[in-house]
Amino acid sequence: MxxxxxxxxxxxxxxxxxxxxxxxxxxxxxxxxxxxxxxxxxxxxxxxxxxxxxxxxxxxxxxxxxxxxxxxxxxxxxxxxxxxxxxxxxxxxxxxxxxxxxxxxxxxxxxxxxxxxxxxxxxxxxxxxxxxxxxxxxxxxxxxxxxxxxxxxxxxxxxxxxxxxxxxxxxxxxxxxxxxxxxxxxxxxxxxxxxxxxxxxxxxxxxxxxxxxxxxxxxxxxxxxxxxxxxxxxxxWQTGDLHTTVLDVVENGGKRTAIFDGSFTCHMPDCLEMPYRPKLENGSDVEVGGWHPHRLGGVSCLAGDFLDEYWFEKPLSAGDSIIFKDMIHYTMVKTSTFNGVKHPSIAIKRESGDLDLIKEFGYLDFKNRLS
Incomplete structure (x- = not known):
């Protein structure tokens, strides 16, 4: 799957x-x-x-x-x-x-x-x-x-x-x-x-x-x-990741920002509150010579929903994957549906290697939190 x-x-x-x-x-x-x-x-x-x-x-x-x-x-x-x-x-x-x-x-x-x-x-x-x-x-x-x-x-x-x-x-x-x-x-x-x-x-x-x-x-x-x-x-601790996808890359003032289909304020609030920088499966949180810097921007309308540069071996474009490491503890428990942003699905990779999709979230999950 x-x-x-x-x-x-x-x-x-x-x-x-x-x-x-x-x-x-x-x-x-x-x-x-x-x-x-x-x-x-x-x-x-x-x-x-x-x-x-x-x-x-x-x-x-x-x-x-x-x-x-x-x-x-x-x-x-x-x-x-x-x-x-x-x-x-x-x-x-x-x-x-x-x-x-x-x-x-x-x-x-x-x-x-x-x-x-x-x-x-x-x-x-x-x-x-x-x-x-x-x-x-x-x-x-x-x-x-x-x-x-x-x-x-x-x-x-x-x-x-x-x-x-x-x-x-x-x-x-x-x-x-x-x-x-x-x-x-x-x-x-x-x-x-x-x-x-x-x-x-x-x-x-x-x-x-x-x-x-x-x-x-x-x-x-x-x-x-x-x-x-x-x-x-x-x-x-270190039992799972948050898988996301780049939707767009915008460039202003000489800085490129990869906008992905998740959000720091909605899905990883400690990144803004603590703050801390999560590791990436397919990128570096510290500068690597010859690699390409991108800010990472969430999909919410909050201006501060971003982290400063990460470095990638190749320039990012729409459709590329960004995988945030170690996102299971003190992250899943703090998520919100602010701005109506889609909540990440939840899955378990079983010992057998099979992927078990536990839950997907939709409109009613957003609506039922409101009145």
């Missing part, structure tokens, strides 16, 4: 490789690793995911429902703020419920069933994240309770949760744990579990998984707690 354009294509073989590594870490460290939907919620791949991990974390009622329906388990749930009208359904379908503030703990504690484990999100105030937009560890962050505001654990609280990493290594986690112990050491002796959130990019080439296992094993033994990790990127 020919890959339609535009289309997200997940490589099942690469996903399984990541899952095997993740499973190996959780078994060796004797911890629980669960899937964070905010990074990867392609539920058509969950039958494969369920072979290696048994749980998932949700941060909204919709994600709770997805966990129940497609992972087949109750979710570990953390919301920045719970809605009064949604809380009862959320907690009824969660095994763990974590509060972001003491205000919300006091508001909802009497509505949490006895069999649901309660946690609090705390802020260790250390992170290696350099982009402020993505850094949750600021002393004035809205995410998590500071040590100054949490001198003792409220009734029924069994766990502490933090999430301050982003595509980080185990040595960054080690520094976070040092800060956590410095600020919340007395509370660690009182809890049953610690959820270390996501950002643990253990499937990246060169990641020291032995150091991670040793670190987690030591922390567990020292504090006599169960440990939970909930990465998103690690599951889908």
């Amino acid at each position: 020919k890959i339609p354009s535009p289309c997200f294509v997940l490589d099942e073989k690469k996903l399984i490789q990541n899952l095997k590594l993740i499973d190996d870490v959780q078994k060796r460290a004797e911890i629980e690793i669960i899937l964070a939907f905010k990074g990867f919620s392609m539920w058509s791949a969950f039958p494969v995911v369920r072979r290696y991990v048994k749980g998932a974390t949700a941060s909204s009622l919709n994600e709770v429902r997805l966990c129940n329906e497609e992972m087949g388990v109750k979710s570990h749930t953390y919301c920045v703020a719970y809605d009064e009208n949604e809380f009862d359904e959320i907690v009824a379908n969660s095994s763990h419920i974590t509060f972001n503030s003491l205000n919300q703990y006091h508001q909802f504690i009497d509505r949490v069933p006895k069999d649901v484990s309660i946690g609090l999100r705390v802020n260790p105030e250390w992170s290696d994240v350099e982009t402020n937009l993505y850094n949750p560890s600021s002393p004035i962050s809205r995410l998590g309770i500071s040590s100054k505001n949490l001198q003792k654990l409220p009734d029924r609280v069994e766990g502490l949760h933090f999430h301050v990493l982003c595509e980080s290594d185990s040595f960054a986690l080690e520094k976070v744990l040092e800060s956590l112990e410095s600020k919340f050491g007395s509370l660690l002796r009182q809890v049953k579990w610690v959820n270390m959130g996501g950002g643990h990019l253990m499937t990246k080439k060169g990641y020291d998984t032995n150091h991670l296992v040793d670190l987690l094993t030591s922390f567990k033994k020292k504090h006599d707690v169960d440990v939970i990790l909930e990465p998103g990127s690690a599951f889908a």
Whole structure:
């Protein structure tokens, strides 16, 4: 089957490789690793995911429902703020419920069933994240309770949760744990579990998984707690691409812009927000002598829907393919239909090599989001 354009294509073989590594870490460290939907919620791949991990974390009622329906388990749930009208359904379908503030703990504690484990999100105030937009560890962050505001654990609280990493290594986690112990050491002796959130990019080439296992094993033994990790990127890291096609090439002011049938603002917003430059299958993000520079422009009407020059061996023209690498994690989950731009199809390249076209999007997908 020919890959339609535009289309997200997940490589099942690469996903399984990541899952095997993740499973190996959780078994060796004797911890629980669960899937964070905010990074990867392609539920058509969950039958494969369920072979290696048994749980998932949700941060909204919709994600709770997805966990129940497609992972087949109750979710570990953390919301920045719970809605009064949604809380009862959320907690009824969660095994763990974590509060972001003491205000919300006091508001909802009497509505949490006895069999649901309660946690609090705390802020260790250390992170290696350099982009402020993505850094949750600021002393004035809205995410998590500071040590100054949490001198003792409220009734029924069994766990502490933090999430301050982003595509980080185990040595960054080690520094976070040092800060956590410095600020919340007395509370660690009182809890049953610690959820270390996501950002643990253990499937990246060169990641020291032995150091991670040793670190987690030591922390567990020292504090006599169960440990939970909930990465998103690690599951889908380098497991698939976004296939697009050049529609036109325009030249103004001495610069050529290849306009493709996708969009950064609609399909790859982190390219504009972070910002970051994705790698290409068939081009270079850095200058190559003798190659031809082109800006890449999305098909939306937003003036800023473009990235500065990439280099191609031959000049681009209408009909040429542009394949953006590593577009499955934290990309598919952020897409929109702004401007009515066509949403990329979704496909899985199976272990057998066959292409399984999972979904194509049309007018009703655009219309039904509006009123």
